[in-house]
Amino acid sequence: MTQEKVREAETGLGRTWERLKSDHYGVGGLFVVVCFALIAICVWIGLLGQGWSEVSGNRWESASSEHWFGTNLLGQDILQRTLFGTATAFEVGLIVTVCSTILGTLMGALAGWYSHSWLDEIVLWIKGVLDSIPFYLFAAAVAFALQGNPWAMHLAMIISFWTTTARIIRGEVMRLKQREFIEAARAIGLPGFITVFRHVLPNTFHILLVQGSIVFVAAINTEVILSFLGLGIKDGVSWGLMLAESSQEVLAGHFGNFVAAGSSLFILLMGFNLLADALQDALDTRRAII
């Protein structure tokens, strides 16, 4: 017997890339994110931004070929500090995204798989409690409780951000577990917890990717706000700290810090949002089939 033709794949990484490529805003966003990521990597391996704490000029020098964005109150080069701030932003973004996504996925899967049981109740209860605390108050409380620990901000963000991921994953798992292939997995004798990891969670991957990029943006954004409030980065420099410095300087007519940190933050977040949006479209299989 000859067999029917296999249809061409409509999903998979190759196809996602194809669709992403045809979205100009998405490609622009990707380009921006990759540029900033490269800067962050160069900072981590010691190629860029190493002079962020050196006093290399006079106070409040204006832009010149030596100091592209000028210098700050202490005479530190603002370009160096901006570059280093990129690495800080990525570090916070990555750590918070990875940790809160893992935590949120596990809790959401647990609650969704055992929905309407006491386990689900407990997860929902914890989620409800965390969601009801105003975030900045919570971050301040964690920072105070940990007495200036540099990880206090990361911890506060992870604890607050996993709940959204958990809620989305819980709903998706509850939907997926009604599907026939989950019953089929039971019918071939697969234990429940293996089914969750092998067949339920892989089917939530596209959601995690999009949700992860949203958390990444939120983490970078929040880091800036927390640092601005003095609750964030302790050892190092971030765009938020630079903006905090600039709040004094702008009144005195020195815009170096403000322009450098503000525009970096704006461009990176804009790029990330465009990318997340394009990714969401590219990964949406329902759209793909139409």
Added chain:
Amino acid sequence: MSTPALKVSQLSIWFESGTDRKYAVDDISFSIDAGEATGLVGESGCGKTMTALAILGLLPASGVHVKSSGIEINGKDISSLSAAQRREILGRDIAMIFQQPGTALDPVFTLGQQISAVYRRHCGGSKEQIRQTMLGSLEAVGFSEPQEIAAAYPHQLSGGMRQLAMIAMATVCKPAVIIADEPTTSLDSSTRALILQQLERLQTLHQTAILLISHDLTIVRQSCSKVMVMYCGRLLEKTDCHSLFSHARHPYSAGLLSCIPRISDTRPSAINSIPGQVPAMADLPPGCHFAPRCPRAEPVCRQSIPPFDSENGQYVACFKPL
């Protein structure tokens, strides 16, 4: 007489509401020999799928009560196994083919990965050996290019191909019993013939016992040697296929047979139906459940349950058989 491949004794499934028991399946017994296909027919909601799920032990643990005096595969009782022991059996000794091949396959894995996973779990072996078995099982259901199918994701295949792949997955461990729950309902008639053909081939090849669940008597006639007619959770007639089609003894079976449209009937009004409706599970009539719709019903039918008696091997539960 040899041990039947599948033997179900006195299986009942009920829901409890207050002090009342609502029976979804009421005391049914049957057995299927190795290499034999038996059809289980009945209207929607008569308990066919419940029976299948109960045999596999896949009914939800809460809310549903299952009782039987034994469900045996090759003489081994599986009704009292623990969850872990049962998982050993599922997929290896008894497998199920689902109604919707599109949704019973995980969309994010290739068919090769999914079929291999079943075999690896139950039979094990080296990577190469597993791959060869997987390709072999795809080839056995009639794919001429098994590598191509193995590399494909479910959405790349047509409905018929997916169902063939499902059958390949169900048969990869060469189980003694396969339960096929409406395997061809969502397929067109030419694909249906192909699927039934392959099922039949595998049945003779591996001496598999098949329980074919369907609402369609013509399918059962094509591929089964025996047939059971179910109504409101009870078996009404159990016989070999030929006897049912030549001489159905239960009025319900006869009614079902008369409902099969024939191509030669040209007038639209020639489509028959059984008068009345299937009663809701919550208020089944006493006595014979079919009595209110039965043209031959007498007072006794409404009062007591007819016994399931045989005459020349043709079992029927009726006081007034045809």
